[in-house]
Amino acid sequence: MVTRADKFTQSAQQEIFSDFLNSFGVHPITGALGKTTNANAVKQSIRNLIFTNYGERFFQPQVGGDVYRSLFEPITSLTSKNIVDSITKTINYNEPRAKLLGVNVYNGTDENTVVVLVVFSLINNSTPISLDVTLTRVR
Amino acid sequence: MAANSALTITSLDFDTLKTNLKTFMKSQSSLKDYDFEGSNINVLLDILSYNTYINSFYTNMAISEMFIDSAQVRDSVVSHAKHVNYVPASVKSPEALINITFTTSGIGNAFEIPKGTQFSGQNANGSFVFTTDRNITSLSTSNTFTFSNVAIYEGTYFSEVYTVDYTNLNQKFLVTNPTVDTDSLAVTVIENNGQTITNFSRADYLYDVTPTSNVFFLQASAGGTYQVYFGDGVFGRTPQNASTVLLSYRASLGTAGAGVTTFFMDHDLGPTNGGQVTGTSITTVTGSSNGADRESIESIRFRAPRAYQTLGRAVTMNDYRNIILDNFNEVKDVNIYGGETVTGSVQYGKVFISPSTYSGSPLTNQRKTDLITFLQDKKVLNIQNVVIDPEYIYIIPTITVTVNFNNTSLSPAQIETMVVTSATNFNNNYLQLFNNTFRFSKFTEAIDATDPSIVGNQITTQVYKIAQPALGSTSSISTTFNNQLIPGTIVSSNFLAADGNTYQITDYNPNVNSFSRVGTGSSFEVQNTNPVLYLKLVTTNNTVTYSNIGSVDYTTGTLSINNITVIDFLGATGIQLFATTYYDDIVASYNNVVEIDLASMVVNTAVAS
Numbered sequence: 001m002v003t004r005a006d007k008f009t010q011s012a013q014q015e016i017f018s019d020f021l022n023s024f025g026v027h028p029i030t031g032a033l034g035k036t037t038n039a040n041a042v043k044q045s046i047r048n049l050i051f052t053n054y055g056e057r058f059f060q061p062q063v064g065g066d067v068y069r070s071l072f073e074p075i076t077s078l079t080s081k082n083i084v085d086s087i088t089k090t091i092n093y094n095e096p097r098a099k100l101l102g103v104n105v106y107n108g109t110d111e112n113t114v115v116v117l118v119v120f121s122l123i124n125n126s127t128p129i130s131l132d133v134t135l136t137r138v139r
Numbered sequence: 140m141a142a143n144s145a146l147t148i149t150s151l152d153f154d155t156l157k158t159n160l161k162t163f164m165k166s167q168s169s170l171k172d173y174d175f176e177g178s179n180i181n182v183l184l185d186i187l188s189y190n191t192y193i194n195s196f197y198t199n200m201a202i203s204e205m206f207i208d209s210a211q212v213r214d215s216v217v218s219h220a221k222h223v224n225y226v227p228a229s230v231k232s233p234e235a236l237i238n239i240t241f242t243t244s245g246i247g248n249a250f251e252i253p254k255g256t257q258f259s260g261q262n263a264n265g266s267f268v269f270t271t272d273r274n275i276t277s278l279s280t281s282n283t284f285t286f287s288n289v290a291i292y293e294g295t296y297f298s299e300v301y302t303v304d305y306t307n308l309n310q311k312f313l314v315t316n317p318t319v320d321t322d323s324l325a326v327t328v329i330e331n332n333g334q335t336i337t338n339f340s341r342a343d344y345l346y347d348v349t350p351t352s353n354v355f356f357l358q359a360s361a362g363g364t365y366q367v368y369f370g371d372g373v374f375g376r377t378p379q380n381a382s383t384v385l386l387s388y389r390a391s392l393g394t395a396g397a398g399v400t401t402f403f404m405d406h407d408l409g410p411t412n413g414g415q416v417t418g419t420s421i422t423t424v425t426g427s428s429n430g431a432d433r434e435s436i437e438s439i440r441f442r443a444p445r446a447y448q449t450l451g452r453a454v455t456m457n458d459y460r461n462i463i464l465d466n467f468n469e470v471k472d473v474n475i476y477g478g479e480t481v482t483g484s485v486q487y488g489k490v491f492i493s494p495s496t497y498s499g500s501p502l503t504n505q506r507k508t509d510l511i512t513f514l515q516d517k518k519v520l521n522i523q524n525v526v527i528d529p530e531y532i533y534i535i536p537t538i539t540v541t542v543n544f545n546n547t548s549l550s551p552a553q554i555e556t557m558v559v560t561s562a563t564n565f566n567n568n569y570l571q572l573f574n575n576t577f578r579f580s581k582f583t584e585a586i587d588a589t590d591p592s593i594v595g596n597q598i599t600t601q602v603y604k605i606a607q608p609a610l611g612s613t614s615s616i617s618t619t620f621n622n623q624l625i626p627g628t629i630v631s632s633n634f635l636a637a638d639g640n641t642y643q644i645t646d647y648n649p650n651v652n653s654f655s656r657v658g659t660g661s662s663f664e665v666q667n668t669n670p671v672l673y674l675k676l677v678t679t680n681n682t683v684t685y686s687n688i689g690s691v692d693y694t695t696g697t698l699s700i701n702n703i704t705v706i707d708f709l710g711a712t713g714i715q716l717f718a719t720t721y722y723d724d725i726v727a728s729y730n731n732v733v734e735i736d737l738a739s740m741v742v743n744t745a746v747a748s
Contacts, residue, residue: 017172018172019170035170046177048179057182060185094175094176095176
């Protein structure tokens with residue numbers, strides 16, 4: 001939970017990384033395009049990479065985590081390893097801002113989802129940051 | 140692409156476009172993650188780059204098609220050619236000449252073969268239909284009607300009918316069949332409710348076209364089709380509204396129909412002539428030849444500007460060349476030279492036209508007549524045009540390549556095969572066209588370049604021409620190499636004469652001591668003070684006799700053979716007249732074409748010491 005003190009700390013931080021939101025959301029008062037910055041921007045980027053399939057990006061067929069390839073695979077240790085390898089590879093190759101500390105994959109409670117836990121730190125800050133990504137069927 | 144940097148606009152590559160956008164993004168600070176593949180702004184840059192890439196691609200393609208030099212689509216090239224009044228050549232039907240004799244009953248004194256009468260024949264490509272292109276009538280008081288030298292053309296006739304409607308501003312009179320032979324196109328206009336039937340003739344230029352001229356113009360249209368259009372009332376008459384336009388033409392399969400030598404009649408012409416045909420005999424005078432396929436894009440690109448340069452006139456040599464190549468699709472190359480340039484036989488006031496065809500056979504007499512007629516109103520007034528068949532000088536090289544086998548794993552046989560390929564390429568690339576002289580040094584260079592293991596070569600050459608006197612009748616032969624010949628090297632292939640003996644022609648008679656060596660050391664020439672050609676007879680008891688048969692001019696390479704009667708070439712296509720040229724280079728001039736006789740070429744290898 002982000003405390004008021006955290007907010008002050010964040011606002012005082014220098015804006016090194018910045019990207020607009022996945023939702024294209026705008027500021028409710030100013031109407032400016034909503035932004036995410038620094039660690040959150042990197043987290044959003046990693047999330048995007050994981051959900052990108054091979055061949056989805058123009059002229060960059062190798063960009064992406066390609067986890068949807070495992071959608072209909074049985075949840076076995078081999079499948080989990082494939083997902084870990086894919087995610088590790090895409091972060092190492094395509095997200096130079098993140099120093100990957102670990103990727104863990106485990107089953108969701110209902111056996112129909114996979115939860116990916118990515119732990120990384122920013123290259124300019126050694127504080128570990130964790131990111132949970134839940135892979136679930138869309139239909 | 141930053142605001143303060145030069146625009147980079149030459150690249151069509153996606154990555155470069157995206158790099159340019161990233162450079163632009165560096166000039167702002169609102170969104171900084173444009174350089175990381177997972178960021179949203181990076182995805183947006185992908186979309187922008189892709190859109191720019193697609194736009195650039197289409198612009199590039201569209202602009203390429205705007206110029207005749209760079210257009211790739213045939214319709215674009217054809218459209219550009221239209222600007223300079225160039226009509227791309229259509230498919231051309233192969234032509235054959237046949238004699239036909241009908242035995243009939245119940246028919247009067249006249250027998251007609253109507254236009255479009257069908258014949259059929261076969262070659263290695265399949266069965267083909269041939270048709271007559273006009274009505275031909277023979278008169279006879281007996282029941283036998285004979286037609287000689289009837290020209291038949293591969294292809295069948297089609298017709299298309301249009302009703303002129305000037306309220307339709309987009310009306311076009313299209314020949315929709317892309318395999319049309321436009322030479323066969325006939326345009327008939329039926330006006331006044333069928334009361335007036337007028338045949339329109341084709342005009343390519345506006346010369347002599349008046350408001351009442353019954354002419355049509357032809358231009359290429361999309362998809363390989365052609366469009367007929369009429370005059371505007373100033374240049375050429377405009378057909379009446381609601382009149383009927385009938386387009387009749389022959390559709391052909393082009394060169395595929397060449398080489399048919401036996402023909403059969405498909406139609407029974409008895410009923411059309413009011414009686415019965417009880418027997419039909421067809422003999423072939425000349426098999427089908429000289430067809431052509433539709434003109435290629437590269438050919439249009441090359442010829443259209445030159446046709447514009449010529450403007451329908453035959454004045455200079457290039458004019459002749461361009462206008463003949465434009466209008467005689469079966470002609471592969473043509474050499475033009477003035478009679479005043481012919482060494483030893485100056486003929487002022489004549490222009491010699493020597494066309495070679497894609498099929499390799501000479502133009503038929505009919506096509507030669509067509510060519511002369513075609514040039515009649517385009518040439519300078521007091522010039523006489525003469526069509527002369529091309530003559531071929533065949534070269535037989537004997538090649539010995541010296542090979543360092545320590546530098547290669549190839550076997551002698553493989554080296555020899557590669558040398559043959561080099562010679563074949565040289566033949567295809569540098570010879571076989573008019574005025575393409577055989578350059579000995581270039582040939583040895585090409586042979587040396589075959590493989591790095593070849594350290595040198597020794598090449599000797601012999602040349603020959605083929606004389607084809609009519610079999611069974613006495614005739615004289617005169618043929619010119621237009622290259623200086625070495626005395627004592629002339630010899631012919633064997634042939635059978637009317638007396639049943641086998642003969643050769645040669646300039647060397649051991650019984651006449653006319654040869655001498657002029658010069659000293661390695662610099663000398665052989666001279667012959669008695670330049671006579673002999674008929675050499677080898678009898679069954681090996682007694683050799685020589686009798687004078689003609690003369691030779693070694694300087695011009697002219698062989699004159701008088702009054703010879705040949706009844707068989709003994710397996711050859713004619714009498715091969717072999718000789719050795721004085722110079723290593725073998726010049727192709729006038730109507731001569733030089734090419735290597737690859738089948739007779741000899742290739743050996745020697746081990747480098």
